Amino acid sequence: MLEGPDGPVVVVGVRGGLGHAVAGRLRARGHGVVGVARRASPGVDVVADLTDRRALAAVLADTRPSAVVVAAGVSPAECDSDPETARRVTVDAVLDLYDAADAVGCRTLVVPSTSAVYGDARRTPADETAPPAPGSRYAELKLAAEEGVAARLAAGGGVRPVALRIFNAWGPGFRRSLVTRLLASTPEAPVALAGLDSFVRDYVHGDDVAALVAAVVEAGDELPGVVNVGSGEAVSNRGLVAALGVRHELHWVEAEPVASWSCADVSLARRVLGFAPRGVADAVAADAR
Ligand SMILES: NC(=O)c1ccc[n+]([C@@H]2O[C@H](COP(=O)([O-])OP(=O)(O)OC[C@H]3O[C@@H](n4cnc5c(N)ncnc54)[C@H](OP(=O)(O)O)[C@@H]3O)[C@@H](O)[C@H]2O)c1
Numbered sequence: 631m632l633e634g635p636d637g638p639v640v641v642v643g644v645r646g647g648l649g650h651a652v653a654g655r656l657r658a659r660g661h662g663v664v665g666v667a668r669r670a671s672p673g674v675d676v677v678a679d680l681t682d683r684r685a686l687a688a689v690l691a692d693t694r695p696s697a698v699v700v701a702a703g704v705s706p707a708e709c710d711s712d713p714e715t716a717r718r719v720t721v722d723a724v725l726d727l728y729d730a731a732d733a734v735g736c737r738t739l740v741v742p743s744t745s746a747v748y749g750d751a752r753r754t755p756a757d758e759t760a761p762p763a764p765g766s767r768y769a770e771l772k773l774a775a776e777e778g779v780a781a782r783l784a785a786g787g788g789v790r791p792v793a794l795r796i797f798n799a800w801g802p803g804f805r806r807s808l809v810t811r812l813l814a815s816t817p818e819a820p821v822a823l824a825g826l827d828s829f830v831r832d833y834v835h836g837d838d839v840a841a842l843v844a845a846v847v848e849a850g851d852e853l854p855g856v857v858n859v860g861s862g863e864a865v866s867n868r869g870l871v872a873a874l875g876v877r878h879e880l881h882w883v884e885a886e887p888v889a890s891w892s893c894a895d896v897s898l899a900r901r902v903l904g905f906a907p908r909g910v911a912d913a914v915a916a917d918a919r
Pocket residue numbers: 642643644645646647648649667668669678679680681700701702703704705719742743744745795796797798799800803804805
């Protein structure tokens with residue numbers, strides 16, 4: 631196992647789609663993983679809430695990790711229904727974790743940010759220099775977390791924070807993804823698609839996101855503070871049902887069109903971290919094998 635002086639990787643939120651994928655990838659690469667979640671289940675080593683500052687500090691003091699990956703978070707809907715909890719989980723807890731990680735000499739903190747910080751009205755893939763245009767409370771809180779950890783580093787913190795602006799992750803465990811909903815659709819419960827051509831997203835497979843996280847954890851000292859994590863492929867709803875429909879029976883209806891466009895420029899991740907994400911069609915074919 632890649633432990634000893636380097637220490638294991640603490641993954642907080644290990645029961646979620648991202649946490650599960652990341653923990654699996656890290657273990658497969660020989661890392662020791664300490665899985666943290668707020669409920670016990672297989673793969674959970676410590677039961678603790680992300681907002682429980684003392685409990686998380688104790689986990690880090692006990693395990694002396696080389697990296698901490700925050701894979702927990704609340705949904706955009708939860709940010710609107712309970713803004714206070716959302717701020718505690720999304721911003722305050724992440725900053726507390728930065729401080730706890732710094733106190734034990736941890737090297738890297740991976741923070742889950744979102745493509746939503748760019749807004750969704752662009753017509754060209756966004757790179758990390760695109761001006762933020764958060765259009766929701768969820769996006770605002772994610773941006774505040776990015777800025778908070780960057781400020782900690784600028785103030786002399788010893789942990790390098792890497793905020794991942796994740797686009798639309800899908801695959802096993804990603805319950806909320808449109809892809810997951812389409813694959814689970816039935817004639818009795820078709821998925822409503824908000825326009826076939828006007829609604830465009832960048833779908834990145836969870837295994838590819840996990841590979842990127844592993845690359846961040848294993849990288850040398852120089853790392854950008856913000857990295858896009860998408861496939862780089864702009865997919866309309868028409869393109870999505872075409873790609874998935876090759877191997878799966880889908881049931882959907884066209885609803886009132888929504889004009890919304892979002893896609894990543896992943897040049898930075900490719901260059902700095904060797905990221906090689908797949909498009910939807912390739913990932914669907916690989917999953918079927
Ligand atoms: N999936 C995407 O496309 C995407 C895109 C951009 C950003 N992100 C971000 O990536 C992170 C993971 O997303 P995901 O897709 O894996 O979501 P997910 O499957 O819903 O997992 C989120 C996990 O967070 C846990 N959690 C929530 N509040 C917590 C708390 N107070 N303490 C401890 N754990 C808590 C949940 O625990 P329970 O299992 O107990 O409910 C759940 O396991 C989130 O921060 C999300 O905002 C995801």
